[in-house]
Amino acid sequence: MSSLSPINSGAAFARASLVPPAPLRVGLIGFGCVGQGFYDILWRLPGFGAEVRRIAVKNPAKPRTLPAERFTYHADELLADPELDVLVEVIDDAAEAFRLVSTALRQGRRVITANKAMVAQHLPELVALQHQHGGTLLYEAAVCGSIPIIRTLDAYFGQEPLRSVSGIFNGSSNYVLTRMGLDGTDYAPALAEAQAKGFAESDPTLDMAAFDPRSKAVILAAHAYGVLLAPEQVLNLGIENISATDIAYAGLEGQKIKVVAGLYLLPNGQLTVLVTPQFVGRESALYGVDEEFNGVIIEAEFAGPQFLRGRGAGGHPTGSAVLADLAALRGDFRYAYAKLRNAPLAYTTDLELEIYLRTTDELLLDQLGFTDITEEADEDGYIVGYVPLDALLQHRDALRQASAFVARTGNVRPAAAHSEEQPTVEEVSY
Ligand SMILES: NC(=O)c1ccc[n+]([C@@H]2O[C@H](COP(=O)([O-])OP(=O)(O)OC[C@H]3O[C@@H](n4cnc5c(N)ncnc54)[C@H](OP(=O)(O)O)[C@@H]3O)[C@@H](O)[C@H]2O)c1
Known part of the structure; x- marks a missing residue:
């Protein structure tokens, strides 16, 4: 006769159902920062139940930390191997x-990627x-490294309307801004320090000109709002032209400059997405997100505000997100893209933003069409007032080339809000 009490038999059942499944056989494509970080994590977690069966890299001449026979130089061999349960793509x-x-998705396979530029560019097709072939693609590592933001938006907030999702999505530019803010270091030495510490690439354009956080914002727009955007639709302004003058201006008001990616549901029910430097005060959770850290604020209709902060890059933090995706795949998780099934939300750039602009280019000032100017300092060459978002989109390359620096104050209003014909428009502050 069994001596198990009902409680004990429940515990035995729970233990039996936790018997580990057969180890997942992983094909790893890319063995750089993220690939090695993920490999090392799996090595440290032998109980996880996954093994890297095959690794594909590109350069046969490169020294490796594993024996040469562990590598192939033809990633297609992994695609052709039916014994691999999951493909992890982490190439550059x-x-x-x-x-x-x-190709892997056409085969109906389970795939993990960390490549935000690729996902942002091709999300509708992915x-x-x-849907067509029954495969699964997860990409938690593509947005804010170790911060579990995609699954949070897709699964947890899949039904709840969100007022905004905003944050610091790029650790390299945040590191440079932190250095500049701490001791008045200028942009070039701050960037050189970030590069020396491995926080910034040798070609820093993607990070410093805010192309990287723009890709991440595009990915989040699909999960948070069900809106599929082409990256070019989103304004991205970076910090390549920032100077100590701009940092000092922010400091006068007790603020910091941060590159903020913001997805905002406007009072008229339309969505806008902006990725620009912004003045951030102590009242914002982003004020304390410094160095190479990332942070995301979710303003949910019913849950209210939530804040996540963590490492946005690096082998182990990013490898941790890949590990979480692998565990999710084992549980048959897939993104629901629930909000893509809702009535489509309109995306708008028909807005005016209050900005600080520092430039010596008079033509650019005319082209941007400033209204409601509240400050203008000739000696420092800056001006604060409202400009149409469409004008910033149209002239974003000219702004980069003219060494101009733009930061948002956070105030946003519908286009032509200054017009006397339309006096009762709503201004919002983000
Ligand atoms: N680094 C981060 O902190 C981070 C954070 C989030 C997301 N990501 C994303 O993760 C991905 C990988 O970044 P990473 O920093 O790990 O790059 P990485 O250090 O430059 O390493 C890239 C790896 O990809 C391999 N590779 C390139 N082309 C290949 C090809 N055609 N076939 C097979 N292997 C190929 C390279 O091979 P060789 O070794 O032979 O050169 C190298 O092992 C990128 O999409 C990046 O945006 C990176």
Whole structure:
């Protein structure tokens, strides 16, 4: 006769159902910062139940930390191997990543990627391929490294309307801004320090000109709002032209400059997305997100505000997100893209933003069409007032080339709000 009490038999059942499944066989494409970080995590977690069976890299001449026989130089061999349960794509070439990932999805496979540029550029097709062929693509590592933001938005907040999702999505530019803010270091030495510490690439354009956080904002727009955007639709202004003057201006008001990616549901029910430097005061949770850290604020309709902060890059933090995706795949998780099934939300750039602009280019000042100017300092060459978002989009390349620096104050209003014909418009502050 069994001596198990009902409680004990429940515990035995729970233990039996936790018997580990057969180890997942992983094909790893890319063995750089993220690939090695993820490999090391799996090595440290032998009980996790996954093994890297095969590794594909590109350069046969590169010294490796594992024996040469562990590597192939033809990623297609992994695509052709039916014994691999999951493919993890962590290469640094967006076009090749799309070829590999889309081929794997056409085979109906389970795939993990960290490539935000690739996902942002091809999201509609990647969603369609999963529907057509039954495969699964997860990409938590593509947005804010270790911060579990995509699954939070997709699964947890899949039904709840969100007022905004905003944050610091790029650790390299945040590190540079932190250095500049601490001791008046200028941009070039702050960037050189970030590069020396491995926080910024040798070609820093993607990070410093805010292309990288723009890709991340585009990905979040799909999960948080069900809006599929082309990256070019989103304004991205970076910090390449920032100077100690701009940092000092922010400091006068007790503020910091941060590159803020913001997805905002406007009072008229439309969505706008902006990625620009912004003045951030102590009242914001982003004020304390310094160095190479990332932070995300979710303003949910019913849950209210929530804040996540963590490391946005690096081998182990990013490898941790890949590990979480692997565990999710084992549980048959897939993104629901629930909000893509809702009535489509309109995306708008028909707005005016209050900005601080520092430039010596008179033509640019005319072209941007400032209204409601509240400050203008000739000696420092800056002006504060409202400009149409469409004008900033149209002239964003000219702004970069003219060494101009733009930061948002956070105030936003519908286009032509200054017009006397339309006096009762709503201004909002983010
Ligand atoms: N680094 C981070 O902290 C971070 C954070 C979030 C997301 N990500 C994303 O993760 C991905 C990988 O970044 P990473 O920093 O790990 O790059 P990385 O250090 O430059 O390493 C890239 C790896 O990809 C391999 N590779 C390139 N082309 C290949 C091809 N055609 N076939 C097979 N292997 C190929 C390289 O091979 P060789 O070794 O032979 O050169 C290298 O092992 C990127 O999409 C990046 O945006 C990175």
